Amino acid sequence: MAEMEAVAMNRQFWICGFVLFGGMLLNAQDVSPVTRENLEGALGNRSVLLVELVRQAEAGDNYAQYCGPNTYITGRGVLKNDAEAVRWCLQAARKGVPEAQNRMGYLYQHGIGVPQDYGEAVRWFSNAAEQKLPAAQHNLAHMYQYGEGVPLDYARAADLYGQAAAQGLARARNELGMAYELGTGVPRNATEAFNLFHLAAEQGEPSAQHNLGMMYFEGQGTARNYPEALKWFSQAANGGIVEAYRSLGHLYEYGNGVHRDYLKAAELYRKAAEHGIVAAQVELAYLYMTGKGVQRDYFESAKWFRRAAEQGHPIGENGIGYMYCRGEGVIRDYRQGADWLQKAAEQNYPLAQQNLGILYQNGLGVPLNYAEAYKWFTLAANSGMAASRRALEALTQIMTTTQLSDGHTRVSDWVSHHNNLKLAAQKAEARKLDSYETAAQP
Structure with a gap:
């Protein structure tokens, strides 16, 4: 039986930490409709809101018909009624009110009061976008970015984000910045991404604040500046971006822009980890494994590695697999360890591949x-x-010609079968992939 040893973890902060809220559409409530002064007054006085809106809507006032759905969707001053919201909104949308058309797109996209129908959502978003409504341009861009109701088209998405960004829509500026950062629909341009993130961050867009912090942290599109990264990560965290707690934790763990403080890092990682941020779960597991900032606790380490693994994170899968092989925090079980390592290895995670090789070489759990x-x-x-190269050299000395031939065939078959891994990784990155290179080997 081979001796099992842990090695130092190699951990890097990846640019993949950017926050891309592509799944968030702008509802009509997120933009300021062009309403009449008397309706704004009515909205400020809930005691007369419903009566006044209904009277004007029934009289055919377009914007009353648009504003009416807000009360029924939110339940402010009236019982929530999605069907009634759709009825009033549809009347205004058919009359060409762009905010109402955008709202109808939103309702169809989410299936609120109507059957979910991406095609209909695209139709209504398109109608409003043609009238230059920034929120609708943003929402239509989202549909093209993710191929919802239309063929996936990054170039068209970037163009629409650009139209909305040109009108000052902060969220569109953030999305366009992401397109320039990732090179989706536009050529990669870190400087342009930085400028867009900066504009949106100054407008108070939390996701852009986090992305701007990442640019300062990595020195992408600007000079590396840890204090600025700290500033923007902090603002993003205050704005509700839980990923920012993980980013702040990394600064404190490594003393970037602040005094190194493992305890503070652990606290920040925990905030993000408890909200399901997989990279923070991995980092917290590592701190518990090594006893940095917290008392060494293999049980807690295994718990957090498992949570990351259950989200399909290869480093989490490798981590919990390692702990099963070591019997740390869990009862030693090479079979379960091999199962988790296999999952990570199939995602082309090198350390898990090395660990799995050790198990097959020694018949442990497999x-x-x-x-x-x-x-x-x-x-x-x-x-x-490098350790795998050394292990391979030693292994080939004891393998037969038949075994070597079989090994070569297995490598070729695996590479051929997994030739789409790079494309899959790129898609995952665009959807928001955040990970650290964290490693432990048996």
């Missing part, structure tokens, strides 16, 4: 199989794992 061990060591070595 049948002893030199050809399979050869496959995983080779894949890990190809990703730069």
Whole structure:
């Protein structure tokens, strides 16, 4: 049986930490409709709101018909009634009120008061976007960005985000900044991304504040500046971006722009981890494993690695697999350890591939199989794992010609079968992939 050893964790802060709220559409409530002065007065006085709105809406006033749905959707001053909201909103939308058309798109996109129908959502967003309503341009861009109701088209999405951004819509500026950062629909341009994030952040857009902090942290599009990163991460956290707590935790853990404080880092990671931020769960697991900022607790470490693993994070899968192999925080179980390591290895995570090679080489939790061990060591070595290269050299000395041939075939088959991993990773990044390179090996 092979001796199991832990190694220092190699951890990096990746640019993938950008916050992309592509799933958030702008409802009509998020923009200021062009309402008449008397209706604004009525909105300020809830005691006369419903009566006044109904009277004017029934008289055919377009904007009363638009404003009416707000009361029924939110339940302010009247019982919540999605169907009634749709009825009034549809009347205004059919008369060409762009805010009402945007609202109808929102209702169809989310299935509020009507069956969910992306095609209808696109139709209404398009009608409003043609009238230059920034929120509708943003929402239509979202549909193109994610292929909802239309073929996926990053270039068209970027163009629409640009139209809304040109009118000063902060969220569109953030989305367009993401497009320039990732090169989706536009050429990669870190400087342009930085400028857009800065504009949106100054407008108070929390996701842009976090993204701007990342630019300062990484020195992308601007000079690296940890104090500025700290400033914007803090504002984003105050604005409700839970990912920002993880980013702040990283600054405190490594003393970037602040005095190193492991205890503070652990507190910040926990805030993000408890909200399901997978990278923070991995970081917190690492702190519990090493006893930095918290008392060393393998049970807590295993708990947080497991939570990350259950979200499909390869580093979390590798972490909990390692702990099963070591019997730390859990009862030693090589079979379960192998199962978790397999999940991470299939995601092309090099350290898990190396760990899985060790198990196959020694028949721990899996049948002893030199050809399979050869496959995983080779894949890990190809990703730069020096220990895997050494293990591979030693393994080939004891393998037969038949086993070596089998090993070569397994490597070729795996590479061929997983040739779409890069594309899948790019899509995941666009959807918001945040991860740290955290490692532990048996």
